[in-house]
Each structure stands twice: as C-alpha cells, then as structure tokens.
Amino acid sequence: MALRKRSMGVVAVLAASVVGLAACGQSSGGSGDAIELTITQNAIAGGKNAAGADFIANWVIPKFEAAQKAKGKDVKVKFVPSGVDDEQYKTKLSLDLKSGKGADVMDIDSIWAGEFAEAGYLKPLPDLVGAEADSWDGWAQIPEAVQGMAMYNGKKYALPVGTDGRVLYFNKTLFQKAGLPADWQPTSWQEILDAGTKLKSSGVPVPIQINAGTAMGEATSMQGVLPLLVGAGGEVQQNGKWTGASQPLKDALGLYQKIYGGGLGDPKLQQEAKGRDKSFQQFAEGKIGILLEGDYFWRSVINPAEGVAKMADRDQSVGYAMIPAMEPGKGIKGQDFVSMSGGSLRAVNPNSEHPKEAFELATFTLSPEALKEETKDGNVRITPRTDVNKDILAGEPLMTFISEKVLPVTAFRPPVAVYPQVSVALQEATAAVVSGTAPDQAAADYQKKLEGIVGGAGNIAS
Amino acid sequence: MAQATSPPEVVRESGQARRYNSDAAGLGRLRAGAFAAPALLLIAVFLVFPALWVLYLGLTNYRLTGIAAAEPQFVGLDNLISAVSDPTFWSSTWLTVQFVLGSAVIGQVGLGFAIAWLLRDRQGPLKRLVEGLVILAWILPSAIVSFLWVALLDRDGGTLNALLSTPQFAPLLDHPMLSIIVFNTWRGTAFSMMLYGAALGNVPPSHLESARLAGASGWQQLRDVVFPHIRGHILTNLLLISLWTFNDFTPFLLTAGGPDGQSEVLAVHVYKVALQGGELGYGAAVSTIILLINLVVAVFYLRLLRSKK
Amino acid sequence: MTRFVLGRIGFYTLIAVLLAFFTIPLLWLVTAPFTSDPTYKVSVPDFTLDNFRAIAEHPYALPSLWNSVLLSAGTALLVVILAALAAYALSRVRLPGRDALLYTLLLLSSIITGTAAMVPLFQLAVQLNLIDSQLGLILILTGGLLPAAIFMMKDFMDATPKSYEESARVFGATPLQIVRHVVVPLVRPGLATIGVWAVANVWGNFLMPYLLLSDVEKQPAAVITYTLYTEGGQANLSMLSTFGLLYSIPVVLMYLFVSKKYGFRFHGGIKR
Secondary structure, X not given: OHHHHHHHHHHHHHHHHHHHHHHOOOOOOOOOOOEXXXXXXXXXXXXXXXXXXXXXXXXXXXXXXXXXXXXXXXXXXXXXXXXXXXXXXXXXXXXXXXXXXXXXXXXXXXXXXXXXHHOOOOOOHHHHHOXXXXXXXXXXXXXXXXXXXXXXXXXXXXXXXXEOXXXXXXXXXXXXXXXXXOOOOOOOHHHHHHHHHHHHHOOOOEEEEOOOOOOOOHHHHHHHHHHHHHHOOOOOEEXXXXXXXXXXXXXXXXXXXXXXXXXXXXXXXXXXXXXXXXXXXXHHOOOEEEEEEEHHHHHHHOOOOOOOOOOOOHHHHEEEEOEEOOOOOXXXXXXXXXXXXXXXXXXXXXXXXXXXXXXXXXXXXXOXXXXXXXXXXXXXXXXXXXXHHHHHOOOOXXXXXXXXXXXXXXXXXXXXXXXXXXXXXXXXXXXXHHOOOOXXXXXXXXXXXXXXXXXXXXXXXX | OHXXXXXXXXXXXXXXXXXXXXXXXXXXXXXXXXXXXXXXXXXXXXXXXXXXXXXXXXXXXXOOOOHHHXXXXXXXXXXXXXXXXXXXXXXXXXXHHHHHHHHHHHHHHHHHHHHHHHOOOOOOHHHHHHHHHHHHHHHOOHHHHHHHHHHHHOOOOOHHHHXXXXXXXXXXXXXXXXXXXXXXXXXXXXXXHHHHHHHHHOOOHHHHHHHHHOOOOHHHHHHHHHHHHHHHHHHHHHXXXXXXXXXXXXHHHHHOOOOOOXXXXXXXXHHHHHHHXXXXXXXXXXXXXXXXXXXXXXXXXHHHHHHOO | OHHHHXXXXXXXXXXXXXXXXXXXXXXXXXXXXXXXXXXXXXXXXXXXXXXXXXXXXXXXXXHHHHHHHHHHHHHHHHHHHHHHHHHHHHHHOOOOOHHHHHHHHXXXXXXXXXXXXXXXXXXXXXXXXXXXXXXXXXXXXHHHHHHHHHHHHHHHHHHOXXXXXXXXXXXXOXXXXXXXXXXXXXXXXXXXXXXXXXXXXXXOOOHHHHHHOOOHHHOOHHHHHHOOEOOOOOEOHHHHHHHHHHHHXXXXXXXXXXXXXXXXXXXXXXXX
C-alpha cells in the first residue's frame, strides 16, 4: 500500500510540475533606477547584416550609454539580434507589437510603414515623443523623397535609415567581345535589346537577366517589373487608385516577352526556387551580359572581399548604367531614366516605457558620427543624410553614381497593407509572359486579380 | 478501433479472461485517469485551446498587419467560400492528393516497410549504416536539406545530371511534382522504417518459425503471420504519415510552389497566404479544410483496415 | 541452393540501390564544407578548414547546438514519459469515448503544426508568461507532439502480453512499478522510436523557437541556420554547409547511442 501511495505521488508531482512549469516563465531581471532600452534589427553577429549588428553592439551601445551618463542618466541598452528572412522578422515584430511587447527601437522595411501604422503597431512620432520628433536637426539633412518613406498619411512614423537604387550592371569583358562600348549607357529599351542581340551572337549564354516570376518574390518586383513600369510611364498606384491593365503595364510585359521569348534571357532560371542566387553566381562566372540589380549586388554579392559570389576583378570588369525609360522622355514625370528605391526605417515602439530615451537612441544612431563609423571599412551604403553621404561616398564610384544620378529619378512603392499581394499578382503576370502568355492577356488577368485584392474595380484607375 | 489495434490473440480469448487481461495491472479508472492526466492537461492547454482558436480565426478576416489586425471582423464562412471558389485552391488540393498518395502512402510507407522487412533479422554495421543514412535524411533540418536537393537536381551543375550525363535536364522545373514526391520519400521514410522495425520486433519469432516449417512462402508469411500482428501499426502509420504530409510545407524550399503553381500543395498554399501574405484568417480557414480532408482520410483508413477482419 | 544465392544477390542489389538513393543527396554536405567558396555543384573539395574556423568564431553557432540538444532532449523525454503513462492507461482501462477523443486530438494536432497556428500559440505563450523561456517552448512543443505519440504508444501497449503484469501484481507491485519494470522493457523499441521521432521534430523546428524565444543565446541551431544569409537573402553556402554538417553530428551520435542501447529487438520468448 505504501508503494502504491508513492506511485500515485509521483504522478501527482509530475502533474503538478507541468502546471508549475507553465506558471514560472521568464525571470524578470529588473534593476534599480536604470532605464533599460532594447534595440532590434534584422541583423546578427556572424550572419545576416553582421556589420550592422557589430556596429550596434560595439559602438552605439557603449557610446550612447556614456553620453547618457555624462548627462546624469543611467541608461542600459541591449541589442536583440534577429537575422532571418524579412517575412519572418516581420511576423515576429507584428506578433510582439500586437501583444504590447517588442524592442524599444526597431528597424523595419519602409514598405511596412503603412500596414504597421494601420494596425496600430506604430504611432506618429510627435504623439510618442513630443516636440523633439520634429525638432531633430537630422531632418534638415534628409531629402524629401527619403523622408517620404517614413511618412504615412502625411505623418512621420519613423526615422529613415537609408536608401538604395537600381541600375543595369554589365560585364565589360563580354561587352568588348560583342563589340559594345565599356561606357555603355542605353537610352531606350530597344538599345538594351540590341545589346542583348549582339551579346547573343558573340556567344554569351544569357545576354540579359531581368528578374521575373514568383519564385524570386519581391526581387521580381523591385528589380524587374516595377522599374520597367515606371520606365513606361506607369506606377503601380497613382493618386490612391491602382493601375490595372494599362498601356505602361502592357509595354513592360512586352519587354519581358521580347527578352524571354526572343532567346535573350533564360526563361527557366526565372522559375527556379534558387534562381536569384544562381543569377548572381552566373554573373560572377561571366555567363550573364546585363543584369538589373540594386547597389546591394555590388556591395555584398560581387564584392571581391566578402561577397557571396565574389568577382576578384569587379572594379575593372563590371560596368553600370542607368535604367532607361522605354524611350527618352517616356518614363514617369517625363523622365529619360528611372529606378526604384526602398530602404529601412528606425521606429520607436509605441509600447516603450521610455519613448523619449528610445527616440534619443534612434537619433543617436543616425548622427553624422555614428553613420560615418558605421560605414567605414568598406561598409559603405547610402545613408539618409546628404551631409554624411558627401563624405563617405567620395571613394566609391558606384555609390556616388547612384546617390547623384539615380536617386533624383527614382520612385518608391506604395506603403500600404495590400501592396505585398499586389506585388505577387505582378510577379504572376511576369511569370505568365515568360512562359508564353501574350502580354495583353497577362495584363488583363492581372487586372482581374487586382480587383479581388484592392476591393473592387472602383479602386482601379480606368 | 480497439479491434483494429489489438493483436488477434486477445480478441480470440473468451469473455472472462479478456476482462481480466485488459486491466492486468489492476489500474482501475481513477488511477488510469491520474496516469493520463499530465499528458491530457498539456494537450488541453497547448493543443486543444490554440487549435480551437485557429478554427475561430478561420471565421474572421484577421491579418497580421493593417486595419484587419487591429479590428478583425467576423466574416463567417466567407473565407471558406472564397477558398472553394478559387480554382488555384482546387488545383492545390489535387496536387496535395498526388503528393500524399505518391510520397506518403506509396513512397514512405512502402519503402519504410520494405527496409524494415529486409533488415529484420540483421544485426551489425550494414543494418546500422542503412538505418543511419535513412534517419539522417529525416532528421537534417529542412533549411539544409533544401540545399542538398538543389545541388542534386540542379539544371547546371546538379549531381544527377552529372551522373546520368544529361546536361540541362531540369527535374525541378519539368517534373516538379515527381521531384517533390521523390524528395519527400527520401526525407520521411525513416519514420515508417523505424515504426515497422519496432513493430516487426514484436511479432513472435515462434509464429514465423511454425509458418516457415509449414512451408509458407515469404509472401504468405507476411500476409498470414506478420500482417495480422502489425495491422494496428499499419493503420497508425498510414494515418500519421498522411496527416503530416498534408501539412508539410518543405516542398516550398525546393520549388517555391512553382513553376507557375505546379507544385503548390495545400500546405505551401497556406504558408504563402498566411506567412507571406499575412492573411491569417484565410490561412486558418484553409487549415480547417485540410482538417476536414484529414478526417475523411482517417475514416477511410479505419474502414479499410477494420473491414479486413 | 541457387535460390539462396539468387536471394543473396537480390538482397545486396536492393541494399546497394537503397544506399545510393539515400547517400547521393548527402554528397554536397560532405564536400561543400571543405571547399572554399562552394556553389550548388558537388565538386572535389580543396580540403580547406577555413569554413570550420569561421563557424568556430561565430558567436552563436556552437552554443546554439547545445540549445538544440537541450530543447529536443527535454521535449523527447517529456513526450516519451507522458505518452507512455497515458497510453498505458488508455490501453488497459476502457474510458468512455476514448477512441473518439484520440482521433479528435490527433486531427487537431495537425492544425497546430500549421503556419496559421502561430498567432494563437504566441498569444497563449504571452498570457502564460512563457515567452523567452526554453521550458515554455518545451511544454508547447510537447503539447503538439503528444497526441501522435500516445497514438503510436498505444499500439505498442496493446500488443504486449499481459501475463507479466498479472504476475507482478500478484507479487504486490504498484501500477507505476509494473509500468516501469514490466511494461517499459517490453515496449522499449517503441519508446525509442517515439523518442527519436520527437527529437527529429524539434531538431529542425524553426518557426516556433524563433517566435517564442527572443534571446538569441537561447535560440536553437535551426534558427541560427536561417541567419547564415546575406542582407538580400542570399545563402552563405560555405557557412551553411559547414554548419549543416556540424548540425547533423549530434543526431548521428544520438542515433548510434539509441540503436545500441535500446534498438535491440525484444523477442522475450513469451509464450502466449
């Protein structure tokens, strides 16, 4: 009987411990009067965006804590690294914010601003931190277009962290063999096609790579259909109305048809799950003549020191040119050249217990000293501040090119919640054309899908 | 159910003995309840409750972000209706059926049993090598496995093309369903192999011995001695494997559902809708439909294996 | 005699085909880590150890392997113990509605592993204060795995002979003692199967640990694997392949251990 009792006891203890385990969750490590701040980015030491993570941990945090101490404030900052797929990072942020948690300062993609604001995950900065939000001296240095990324319905929701631009990269060695100039700058789509034809007849396996299809995801939109759309004078959304099966879209899809139907591109590569990775490898191996990509490609992919597809002779053999409009003057706003840009934002969590200090931390990371420190040793990127860009981009011809030539003509995606679905519909349209559907038909199918996404034909410009 | 899972001996025994047998340790209902309580408690809190929540989400327009995240609306059956009126949903369902039949029922269960049967009487390094490799394929994280298979099936430098000397053959593009079926067979055979291995171990060797002495062929031994013994395991195995395969989204890593949705099975569809599109309400509704399909499948298996009695 | 020889030949041919099928996809994992700048092509490596050096210097890579071991071992242990107890009880005592309950739980468990379940699970964890707790994660993972584990376990329990339990009872053993000393040895291969199955489920699980653990020092290797990409989402193949190789070693060791210790077949010679 005693034994039997013990056995019951074991079961009871087991049951109790399960309940007990559920009750004791994380331990709270609160300490005295110190203000504790957390900052998160989709970056991690040793992995994705490692330089950014190291910069926050090794420079920002000690310097900021020291600066606060000098002001008599005891502030402790902790970096919360992440470094995964952007969609998964977004999911985690959303879940955190929905539950009233999350880091005090967090980086988000500028394209999420609208949906986060609508969900109440972000609040206008002045509402959170007061007058300091508008009086920050950095604003004067940030171009209006870049500020626009952080705005939603006319209100500032975050600080812009930087921006980027897209260009046409080309392999000068292949160009030389095909009898094309090393300072190539096409002024119309036809000139791109002509170059492609010449490359093809000189034996280049893949003359032109412009991303298409759904497998590449947003890369198809940003490095494919959207720059072509603005080049044909269209925008995905204009004055609150979505663009359906418009002529510019048909023109953009028509270029896809000419490239992939005319043997100037590799249609199968667009369907492969790792197609973009492979396009990088192929460009680095000298198999691709012309590639539409962002400055990221130059900095992180074919970077001879630490790229994922290193090109030892990048600086000598890779050229770059602006993306031309369909024909001169045919781009949006009558432009001759076009591009697309994105960027990140640094936002203050509305759930933060110390929003003012969090905002101070955010502005601290965007001070000229911080940005210069962050971008030294080959980590150059286009910062939001013109005063800083002038200094740091000096020795970087491509970055200067993008900053001075491309950014003035660039365009941005609409920061609204349904954009990701619209983007997928656009990608599907390009996929259809690459596998043989007529552009007009693909555009009509796109319009049909668009109506379902944006809530009826009333929201589509006729 | 009890009939299907109990070995035939127990069933054949008569009333008195059976009643005594079924609770041989004298557990009694109270203590049986205490034994099951910790598991049931965990299940109630961390499974039943969130699962019912998912079913409820399927009736709303809840999204991860945007206005519908702040104030989700109850939309009733709208999600279900828009799912079943979407042709891509039906093509996904059809692909899923192929995927489950091909990779789970034929591939994993068939191959898993075959390996377990082949190696049933063996000991030593050969058995350990085969089992180890099969299990390795199962236990490697999918993030890494996807790279292995791209390296195998790639159009340009893939190992398969190198071995067969078929340059530019692109299985992932030209035969996406076949590719993910073979892939998933490779990936998941281990579970069936282990389950059948353990189950075969419970078949009394004496029974096999007497069958062999009576001149039964290998197939007859399987049918008359082994199968009745492991009938319950077969049912469980089929049920679990089908269930898991229905919900498996790893093919996404290999083909991204493409080309042009040709390998977008339902779980990949849910992943795209819920995680990439943020439409959690709709994703939950599709999950509910998957649950209903699974229910039908479970009932089908039950009838199939019970009717043979 | 010829039949025997043919059988042998057939057997070894089958085994060879099987080995090829399961080995060839793994080739990349053995060559890429030893290659500088690997691509998707399997090629003869230049036997560099730089990739391993890089992983060793990675601040989170090796500790994350330990976290994986902790999470999967904890979950497997809990799943095996709780499932064995519950399955034994359900196998021996007929509770009303038992089978319907088991099937319902099993079907619901499939929903919990789906992507759509992340919101309820996350908010539940927040409410129970289980965010950022490895223990909490273990409980949540266990809850999702238990129905299938009980289901499998019950088959093994149903198939064991009851005569030993009867005699043990006659000698005055308590039910828990009977389970421990009589039933468990009988179903050991089943327990090992379920343990390995639970480990496999946790070992590769990315989404739940990522969402529920915010402290990177608690993250398992599955999460760290996903961070070995560039800012544009391009895989760092040298790091990934190397880490993948290291990542599979604990599992191989576990398999060898389990198969040596518990994998033997029980042919106890029980006469029924």
